[in-house]
Amino acid sequence: MATMNTDASAVRANLVREIQSWGLEYAPQRLPLVREMVADQMRRWGLEGRVEDARLVATELVGNVRHTGDKHFRLTMRRRPEAIMIEVRDFSSVLVNFPEPATDLTALGDLRELAEHGRGLSCVRSFADGVGVRPVRNGKIVWAKLRYPHACRP
Numbered sequence: 303m304a305t306m307n308t309d310a311s312a313v314r315a316n317l318v319r320e321i322q323s324w325g326l327e328y329a330p331q332r333l334p335l336v337r338e339m340v341a342d343q344m345r346r347w348g349l350e351g352r353v354e355d356a357r358l359v360a361t362e363l364v365g366n367v368r369h370t371g372d373k374h375f376r377l378t379m380r381r382r383p384e385a386i387m388i389e390v391r392d393f394s395s396v397l398v399n400f401p402e403p404a405t406d407l408t409a410l411g412d413l414r415e416l417a418e419h420g421r422g423l424s425c426v427r428s429f430a431d432g433v434g435v436r437p438v439r440n441g442k443i444v445w446a447k448l449r450y451p452h453a454c455r456p
Contacts, residue, residue, distance in 0.1 A: 323378040328367040336364050336377065340388070343379050349386065351451035355429050356388060359446045362426045363390040366444060370394035385431060385449045393441040398423060 322343045326332065340360040344353045360377065367375045372393040380387040427433050432447035 320381045321378065323376060325374070325376050326364075328364065328373040328375060330368075333361055333364065337361055339377075340379065344386070347381055347386075349450065352386065352448050355448055356386060359426050359430055359448065360388050360390075362423060363388060363444050363446060366390070366398060366423065367392050370396070385447045387445055387447055389443050389445040391438065391441060391443045395437065395441060397435050397437065397442060398444055 324339060326336070337357040337360065340356050341353050344350065344356050349356075356379075360379075364375065364377060367373065367390065370392045374393060376389075376391040378387075378389045378391070380389070423433075426446050429448075430446035431449040434445055436443045436445065
């Protein structure tokens with residue numbers, strides 16, 4: 303029986319090392335704090351090779367919360383065998399688009415509209431190895447996947 307408790311404790315401890323999550327409230331002045339939290343977690347996981355990408359992705363996903371009407375959200379980082387998952391769960395059921403990164407400026411359309419909506423998620427799409435939106439009860443999870451650089455694989 304003691305072995306079972308030890309095994310369960312080890313599993314819980316391992317999950318804590320593999321998942322980091324923060325409940326936050328959106329405010330533009332908190333974005334530097336978000337970037338530092340993400341960078342610190344990436345360093346704790348020994349993934350210095352993707353720190354800057356993770357910071358950019360998290361900042362843009364969190365920045366999207368300002369359009370939801372509810373400033374509360376949860377930022378979660380999951381260390382998977384093949385990649386880091388960065389997720390932002392908000393409380394709006396309105397799904398978001400990840401626009402294709404534009405290579406031709408004429409394809410951008412109205413630049414004023416792009417400056418306010420979509421540019422950040424387009425950047426996420428170009429930096430991340432996968433992106434998506436998953437509806438959940440009372441909201442959605444917007445996520446991005448960052449594969450490990452070869453030298454940083456756990």
